[in-house]
Amino acid sequence: MKKITLERVLYKNYLRTSLISIFLIELFLVFFYFIINKNMIDKSANFLLNDVEKSISLIVENQTRTITEDSLDFSINHFSQMKLPYDGKILIIDNSGKILFVDEQIQNILNLQENKINIFSHQDLKIVNYFKEILKERNLNKIVINKKNYLLFSIKVPKNSTYVVAFISEDKILDGIQNLGKYFEKLAYILAFSVLIFFILFFFYVSYKAKEFTDRINQPLLKIIDFTKNLGMKKDIKSLEPCGVFEIDRLSCNFNNMIVELDRRTNKLILEETKRIYQERLANTDPLTGAYNRRYLNEFSFEYLKIVKRENKELSLLLLDLDDFKIINDNYGHEIGDIVIKELVKISKQSIRESDLVVRFGGDEFIILLPNTNILSARLVANKIINKVNEYNKDKEYNFSISIGTSFYQAGDNSIDDLIARADDSLYEAKRVGKNRVV
Numbered sequence: 469m470k471k472i473t474l475e476r477v478l479y480k481n482y483l484r485t486s487l488i489s490i491f492l493i494e495l496f497l498v499f500f501y502f503i504i505n506k507n508m509i510d511k512s513a514n515f516l517l518n519d520v521e522k523s524i525s526l527i528v529e530n531q532t533r534t535i536t537e538d539s540l541d542f543s544i545n546h547f548s549q550m551k552l553p554y555d556g557k558i559l560i561i562d563n564s565g566k567i568l569f570v571d572e573q574i575q576n577i578l579n580l581q582e583n584k585i586n587i588f589s590h591q592d593l594k595i596v597n598y599f600k601e602i603l604k605e606r607n608l609n610k611i612v613i614n615k616k617n618y619l620l621f622s623i624k625v626p627k628n629s630t631y632v633v634a635f636i637s638e639d640k641i642l643d644g645i646q647n648l649g650k651y652f653e654k655l656a657y658i659l660a661f662s663v664l665i666f667f668i669l670f671f672f673y674v675s676y677k678a679k680e681f682t683d684r685i686n687q688p689l690l691k692i693i694d695f696t697k698n699l700g701m702k703k704d705i706k707s708l709e710p711c712g713v714f715e716i717d718r719l720s721c722n723f724n725n726m727i728v729e730l731d732r733r734t735n736k737l738i739l740e741e742t743k744r745i746y747q748e749r750l751a752n753t754d755p756l757t758g759a760y761n762r763r764y765l766n767e768f769s770f771e772y773l774k775i776v777k778r779e780n781k782e783l784s785l786l787l788l789d790l791d792d793f794k795i796i797n798d799n800y801g802h803e804i805g806d807i808v809i810k811e812l813v814k815i816s817k818q819s820i821r822e823s824d825l826v827v828r829f830g831g832d833e834f835i836i837l838l839p840n841t842n843i844l845s846a847r848l849v850a851n852k853i854i855n856k857v858n859e860y861n862k863d864k865e866y867n868f869s870i871s872i873g874t875s876f877y878q879a880g881d882n883s884i885d886d887l888i889a890r891a892d893d894s895l896y897e898a899k900r901v902g903k904n905r906v907v
Contacts, residue, residue, distance in 0.1 A: 490670055523553065556636040561587055563603060563629050574635050577613055602631060610638075688720050754828040756806060757813040765827045765835065769884035772839065776877055783877040784846035785884075786836040787891035788816070788853070791869045791903040793832040800866050808868045815856045819849060835888065843876040850874060850906040858904075869904035871895055 552558070557571035559578075565588040570580060578595060580587075587599045598611055602622045611620045617638035624631050688709075710717040752764035760768075776783050790796075790808065797805040809832065816826050816836060825837040838846050850872040861867040873895025875887045898907035 490674075491667065552634055552636065554636050554640045556634050559633040559635065561599065561603075561631050561633070563631070565589075565599060565603070568630060571635075577618070577635065599633075602633060611635075692719070692723055757810050757828055759813050759826040759828045759834065762827065762829060765825070765829075765837070765884065768825065769837070773877075773881070773884065782840055782842050783887070784838040784841045784843055785875050785887045785891050786838065786846060786850050786853075787829070787873040787875075787888065787895050788812070788834040788836065788870050789872075789895055789899075790832040791871055791899075793868070796866060796868060804866055808866070811860065812857070812868075812870065815860065816853055819853045819856060829888075835891075843874060846874050846876065847906055854904065854906065871898040871903045872906045873898055874906065 557574045558569065559567070559571065559574050560569040561567055565586045567580070567585050567587055570578075574580075578587075578590070579592070580590070588596055590596050595611075595613070598620075602620075611618050619634075619636040619638055619641065621634040621636075622631055710720060752760055752767075754761050772783075775781065790812065793805065793808070796808060812834065813826055813828075816834065820826070820836060820838070823839060824841075825835075827835040827837065829835045836849070838849065841849075854870060854872065857868070857870055861869075873891040873893065875890035875894060877887060881887060894907040898905050901907070
């Protein structure tokens with residue numbers, strides 16, 4: 469499973485969410501602008517066209533009302549001189565389609581030949597149909613010629629049964645609207661470009677804020693990881709500082725409390741373990757010499773002899789006894805006697821291995837237990853101890869000597885007492901033959 473850091477997860481999600489949100493908002497604003505712009509242009513164009521249509525109709529109707537004579541020439545002359553907005557042009561026909569007056573521009577637009585003075589003889593049937601509808605007094609407000617739109621306004625002059633048809637190019641009416649549309653289109657592109665620039669700047673800003681936010685959350689977690697990694701090895705663990713995020717601060721607070729409680733419990737355990745070891749040491753050692761006592765010898769030997777029997781290992785035992793120790797106490801006092809005993813233990817420990825045991829067996833008797841040692845090696849250790857005692861006596865006012873009895877584990881032995889008994893016999897023999905020797 470691919471692993472990813474919390475910092476990267478937070479950074480990616482924060483950045484992605486922020487960018488998608490702002491992108492959608494900006495996209496909505498841009499599209500909203502284009503839709504509103506298009507709708508506004510279309511409505512403005514329709515409003516203007518309707519307004520022009522009404523204005524032209526009113527102008528023609530007013531001009532018609534001023535005609536008081538039945539003279540056709542007067543009517544034609546009257547309408548030909550009429551000025552229409554947006555450079556509108558006039559075409560006048562009678563009820564048979566005969567062209568009574570036509571502006572030169574309309575003649576070009578309709579492609580009228582000079583020798584054809586009837587509109588119904590036009591080669592384009594679409595134009596013929598347009599004017600047939602006009603004579604039927606049907607209201608047509610737009611005509612398309614050569615893919616170009618023209619507004620068409622027709623009014624019948626009842627006094628002489630003529631029809632006045634006004635042509636106005638739609639482009640001239642909508643020229644201002646179209647220019648406004650182009651202006652808004654340019655403005656839209658500027659807006660889109662500005663949004664893009666803003667989005668790029670916002671990207672860097674959000675990226676910075678996302679990094680700042682993830683660091684704000686991730687730093688306490690990294691500290692917790694570092695602290696827990698070194699927990700138990702460092703004593704100077706500092707408290708975590710709040711970062712301002714509620715959940716992370718709660719976690720930091722709980723961690724700080726845990727460290728305090730753990731430190732308190734650790735100190736309590738250390739104290740209790742120290743007491744236990746101290747009490748155990750008191751129970752298993754001799755207070756004067758620091759050597760093990762008889763109680764510990766019995767506990768240790770009981771378990772160890774099982775191993776010796778099961779694995780057929782060697783075990784030797786030395787029984788040491790101070791020669792004429794009562795005389796030392798009588799001549800020099802018990803204080804010197806204690807010094808002698810402690811020196812004997814010190815010399816013995818210097819002469820053996822760490823795995824060997826020195827046990828105070830009685831007042832001036834000591835046992836040295838030598839695991840994995842045969843009897844010959846045990847006697848070499850015993851002689852080494854005697855030689856060191858003799859060397860110690862050279863520059864001392866008081867002298868002491870020891871006798872050592874030896875024994876080793878035999879197949880019939882059931883307890884350590886069997887080895888001690890044989891070592892005691894050997895010690896008795898060493899005393900008998902002159903002391904200060906190994907038997």
